[in-house]
Amino acid sequence: MSKLILLFLALIPLLCSSFSPETPSDRRVLVLLDDFALKSSHSLFFNSLKSRGFDLHFHLADDPKIALQRYGQYLFDALILFSPTIERFGGSVDAAAILDFVDSGHDLVVAADSNASDLIREIATECGVDFDEDPAALVVDHSGYAVSATEGDHTLIASDDFIKSDVILGSKKIEAPVLFQGIGHSLNPTNSLVLKVLSASPSAFSANPKSKVTTPPSLTGSSISLVSVIQARNNARILISGSLSMFSNRFFRSGVQKAGSPIKHEKSGNEQFLNELSKWVFHERGHLKAVNVQHHKVGEANEPAIYRINDNLEYSVEVYEWSGSAWEPYVADDVQVQFYMMSPYVLKTLSTDGKGRYFTSFKVPDVYGVFQFKVEYEKLGYTSLSLAKQIPVRPFRHNEYERFIPAAYPYYGAAFSMMAGFFVFTAVHLYSK
């Protein structure tokens, strides 16, 4: 009986088919909404997620039964917060729990809107994104707004200022501008982890559209970010958008014409933009792993425990990218390896065979000590690779030096010529009169 229980317990890990380092795509997603009308008004976005295999669990944000983790295990792999007005989450969810969720490597999508609560703003600030402090401010753009039948207050803007990254936004160019109506945020310029994916045009500013603007607005121009992403150092990805209506079916289906541009697009770029961005946020693109580090002396196959100075060695590593369903070979020409001891003595760019194997060969420098093979790869939009393998390097043994030093040949010659001269001289001295 106890053996049966033991067997059952041992099988439990196999029964879980969720997020793991072997399959980094998220599977179970908790979606917290302000009201369930969002399920239908944003159904295009949710359906595209479901069609990619995600398991969405919809709950009201103040539902007392929601929980991110139970008994130390996380119940979900990713969290979508479409609840901009929520003052306090229900259940065991709060700002600290959400931040722990992200710290443990899970992804987060936060959408704020014109009536964003302090809680949502606080979560965004913890992630590195600062919304405009004025609670009634919206992003207004008098020359980049979306042309519509009614003359609005120009808070519905059409933006096409995308980040230039194929891995974040997909390789296909987004032709139509993206419709946006909501609040803007700014990023701290010293923060190296946040990226502006969709910026406002230089003529935009953040102010209350109903009241007269008396003081210069704090957020202006292209420094306003409409949609930002953060890739944390543990490779968790966070998407923060200032507009919830950006994700709605109405905006997905609507045509768009940017003010000042004669081109009228049939369909806005929202659907393509958000689908591609969600692929990136949920690790279907740009997630790398590096495996199988090998190094050996040229001509040998096994890995030595120690190298000697001036040895020729070969180093290879395999890098794969997750394509959403399988690991594909990653192809790039800027992966570098360092032979590092306090500073890199050798820095070489690895060449690839196209199948994910990166290799190079170089000569060990004329310095002995304990070195590391370091690969530190941080490319925009990709997970960071940080590999280090330690290897000692020894100096020559006493019998590994060259036997005769070419620079000293004249001295060798002189000594031997003296001996020969001595021999000849003795012969001459003895046998001459």
Add this chain to the structure above:
Amino acid sequence: MARSSSKDAQDLFRALWSAYAATPTNLKIIDLYVLFAVFTALIQVVYMALVGSFPFNSFLSGVLSCVGTAVLAVCLRIQVNKENKEFKDLAPERAFADFVLCNLVLHLVIMNFLG
């Protein structure tokens, strides 16, 4: 005055040369040997000045072999010279035997220090 001083130098040089011509042949052979050793030493010093003293032990060994050879040859010349009153009673064979033994020790040391 210049012409007379250069004429004096020429006369001095000719007097030295004719006096030297009178030395016995075996002493002249020893002098030639000494010159060979000193010349080899000079070549090595010039080479070191050009290239640097990297295997310093080899340089010292090469120069010392030349200098030691020259010194021992000079000792032999002193002892073998018949006009030298100090060594009148020393047999030239004894001087030569000393010379050979000292050279053997010198070359042993040189070979060790040469690297």
